[in-house]
Amino acid sequence: MEALISILFHGLAYAMILYIVSVGLSVTMGLMGFVNLAHGVFAMAGGYVTVTLMNSYAVPFALALLAAFVVVALISVILERTLYARLYGASELDQVLFTIGLIFMSVAIVRYLWGPLAQPVRLPAALSGMLDLGFRSFPMYRSFLIVVGFVLIALLWLGIERTTFGARLRAAVDNRRMAESVGIDTRRLFSLAFALGSGLAALGGGLGADILAIYPGYATEYLVYFLMVVAIGGLGSLRGPFVAALLLGFGDTACKYLVPELGAFFVFAAMIALLLWRPAGLLGRA
Amino acid sequence: MSPVDTLIRRHRLRAVELLPWAIAVGAYFAFADYLSLGSQILIMILFALSLDLVLGYAGIVTLGHSAFFGVGAYAAGIYAVRVSGEPLSGLCVGAVAAAAVGWASGLVILRTHGLTLLMLTLAVTSLLAEAANKANFLTGGADGLQGMDIDPIFGVFRFDLFGRTAYLYCLVVLFLAWLFARRLVHSSFGRSLVGIRENTARMHAIGSPVRRRLLTIYTISAALAGIAGALLAQTTQFVGLTVLGFQRSGEIVIMLVFGGIGRLYGAFVGAGVYMIAQDQLAKLEPVFWYFWIGLLLVLLVMFARGGLLGLLDRLLRR
Numbered sequence: 001m002e003a004l005i006s007i008l009f010h011g012l013a014y015a016m017i018l019y020i021v022s023v024g025l026s027v028t029m030g031l032m033g034f035v036n037l038a039h040g041v042f043a044m045a046g047g048y049v050t051v052t053l054m055n056s057y058a059v060p061f062a063l064a065l066l067a068a069f070v071v072v073a074l075i076s077v078i079l080e081r082t083l084y085a086r087l088y089g090a091s092e093l094d095q096v097l098f099t100i101g102l103i104f105m106s107v108a109i110v111r112y113l114w115g116p117l118a119q120p121v122r123l124p125a126a127l128s129g130m131l132d133l134g135f136r137s138f139p140m141y142r143s144f145l146i147v148v149g150f151v152l153i154a155l156l157w158l159g160i161e162r163t164t165f166g167a168r169l170r171a172a173v174d175n176r177r178m179a180e181s182v183g184i185d186t187r188r189l190f191s192l193a194f195a196l197g198s199g200l201a202a203l204g205g206g207l208g209a210d211i212l213a214i215y216p217g218y219a220t221e222y223l224v225y226f227l228m229v230v231a232i233g234g235l236g237s238l239r240g241p242f243v244a245a246l247l248l249g250f251g252d253t254a255c256k257y258l259v260p261e262l263g264a265f266f267v268f269a270a271m272i273a274l275l276l277w278r279p280a281g282l283l284g285r286a
Numbered sequence: 287m288s289p290v291d292t293l294i295r296r297h298r299l300r301a302v303e304l305l306p307w308a309i310a311v312g313a314y315f316a317f318a319d320y321l322s323l324g325s326q327i328l329i330m331i332l333f334a335l336s337l338d339l340v341l342g343y344a345g346i347v348t349l350g351h352s353a354f355f356g357v358g359a360y361a362a363g364i365y366a367v368r369v370s371g372e373p374l375s376g377l378c379v380g381a382v383a384a385a386a387v388g389w390a391s392g393l394v395i396l397r398t399h400g401l402t403l404l405m406l407t408l409a410v411t412s413l414l415a416e417a418a419n420k421a422n423f424l425t426g427g428a429d430g431l432q433g434m435d436i437d438p439i440f441g442v443f444r445f446d447l448f449g450r451t452a453y454l455y456c457l458v459v460l461f462l463a464w465l466f467a468r469r470l471v472h473s474s475f476g477r478s479l480v481g482i483r484e485n486t487a488r489m490h491a492i493g494s495p496v497r498r499r500l501l502t503i504y505t506i507s508a509a510l511a512g513i514a515g516a517l518l519a520q521t522t523q524f525v526g527l528t529v530l531g532f533q534r535s536g537e538i539v540i541m542l543v544f545g546g547i548g549r550l551y552g553a554f555v556g557a558g559v560y561m562i563a564q565d566q567l568a569k570l571e572p573v574f575w576y577f578w579i580g581l582l583l584v585l586l587v588m589f590a591r592g593g594l595l596g597l598l599d600r601l602l603r604r
Contacts, residue, residue, distance in 0.1 A: 096588040102580065105584070230405075
C-alpha cells in the first residue's frame with residue numbers, strides 16, 4: 001500500500017512534466033505534420049533559463065519560469081518563421097535532419113556556456129520540505145508540480161475547447177485545407193501554436209528541472225520519452241498525450257521502484273507492445 | 287576468362303567504382319601510422335552502407351540503426367570472451383544476432399510510419415542500451431566489455447600492434463559487403479525497394495508484397511550493421527555502451543547524408559570525410575565540432591540536398 005501510493009504520487013508528478021513538455025509537439029505534428037525532434041531543445045532551453053536566473057541572479061522561481069516561457073516562445077517563433085517554415089511539406093528525412101542539426105548545435109552551445117554537468121536546482125524554501133496531509137506526508141515540490149500540472153491542463157483545455165483560437169486550431173488539425181478555405185490563416189495560427197507549445201515545453205523544462213536533470217544531454221536523452229508520449233497518445237489531440245504521459249509516468253516509476261535491476265527496460269517493451277496493438281496511438285486518428 | 291573479368295563483367299563495374307578501393311589500398315601504404323583510424327573509417331563506411339540500404343533505397347527514416355551495430359558488437363564481443371576468439375565465426379555471430387533483432391523489431395516498427403516509426407526505432411535502441419547497461423554479468427555494464435582475445439584469422443594472420451591485419455581484415459569484409467550490397471540494389475528486389483520509397487501505394491496496388499520486402503531489407507541491413515559492430519569489437523577488443531547511443535545513430539545518418547543517400551558511394555565519401563575531419567578538427571575543440579556539424583546539417587537541408595556526391599553531380603552536369 002505504501003509502495004503503491006508512493007508510485008502513484010511520483011508517477012503523477014512525472015507524468016505532469018512529460019505532458020507539459022510534450023503536448024506542444026503533438027499539436028505541431030498534428031497541425032503541420034512536422035517531425036520536430038528539436039522539441040526537447042526548447043524544454044532544455046527553458047530549464048537553463050529558469051535555473052540560471054534563479055541561481056545567478058536570484059530571480060524568484062515564478063518569475064524565472066515566466067521568463068523561460070517568454071524567452072523560449074520568442075526564440076521558437078523566430079526559428080519557426082525563418083527556418084522551419086521553409087521545410088513545411090519537405091520530406092520527412094529533411095525535417096529530421098534539420099531538427100537533428102538544431103539539436104547538435106544547441107547541445108554544443110549549452111555545453112560551451114554551462115559545461116557538461118547537470119545544473120543544481122535550488123528550490124524556494126516554501127516549496128521544499130514535506131507536505132503533511134494527516135495520514136501521510138508527501139514531498140512538497142512534487143505536490144506542487146501535480147497542482148500546477150492540473151492548473152495548466154485546465155487552462156490548456158479551456159483555451160483549446162472554449163476560445164475562438166482553440167476552435168480554429170482544432171479545425172485546422174482536423175482538416176487544414178477546409179479550414180483554409182473558410183478563411184482561417186493557418187500559417188499564423190501555426191506560428192502561434194508553435195510558440196505556445198515551445199513555451200509550454202520551456203515551462204515543463206523549468207518546472208521539471210528536479211526530475212529531468214538539466215544537462216547538455218537533455219534534448220537527446222529524454223527525446224524518446226517525449227516522442228513516446230506523442231506517438232502513443234496519438235497525433236493532434238490533447239487527451240491522448242495525457243493518457244500516454246500517465247501510462248509512461250506510472251510505468252516508469254513503478255519499474256524503477258519495484259525492479260530497479262531492470263530499469264526502464266519494461267517500459268520500453270510495454271510501449272512497443274502497445275503500439276503493436278494500436279499503431280496509430282491510443283486516441284489517434286488513423 | 288579470368289575470375290576478375292567475370293566479376294567485372296557480371297557486375298558491370300565502371301572504372302570509377304574502383305577508385306575507393308584504390309584509395310583504401312593506397313592509404314595502407316601511405317598512412318601506415320594511421321591504420322587504426324583507417325580501420326575505424328572502414329567500419330563506419332560499412333555501417334553507413336548498411337544504413338543506405340534502408341534509408342536511401344527503401345526510404346525508411348530510422349534513428350535507431352545503432353541498435354544493430356551495438357548488438358553485433360556485443361554479440362561478437364561476448365562470443366570472443368565466453369566461447370571462442372575465432373574472428374570469422376565471431377563476425378557470423380554478430381551478423382546473425384543483429385539480423386535476429388532487426389527482424390523482430392522490424393515486425394513491429396515497419397507496421398508504422400512517420401513519427402511513430404522514428405520513435406519506435408529510438409525506443410528499440412533505448413531498450414537495448416538499457417538491457418546492456420543492466421546486464422552487468424554479461425556485458426560489463428557501464429564499464430564496457432573487456433577481456434577479448436581474438437585469434438589469428440584462419441589461424442595465420444595475427445592482429446598486430448600497428449593495426450595492419452585489422453585494416454586489411456576490415457577492408458576485405460567491407461569489399462565483400464559492398465559487392466553484396468551492389469548486387470542487391472541492382473537486382474529486381476532492389477528496384478522494388480526504390481519503388482516502395484517513391485510510391486508505396488502504387489507498389490501495393492501492383493501487388494508487390496511491400497511489408498515483406500521492407501522486412502527483408504531491414505533484416506539484411508541489420509545483419510550488415512551487425513558485422514560492422516562485430517568488426518569494431520574485434521579490432522578494438524572493447525565494447526562500450528556508446529555503441530548503442532543516440533549520438534552514434536545520429537552521426538551515422540549525418541555521415542550518410544553528407545555523402546549522399548541512395549547511391550551506395552555516399553557511405554564511402556560521407557564516412558571518410560566525416561571521420562577524417564573529426565580526427566583533425568575535433569581534437570582541438572570537441573564541443574565546437576558538434577556545433578559545426580549541426581550547422582552544416584541545417585545548411586545542407588536548406589541548400590544542398592543530395593550531399594557531396596549530389597553537389598558533384600550538379601557540377602559535372604553543368
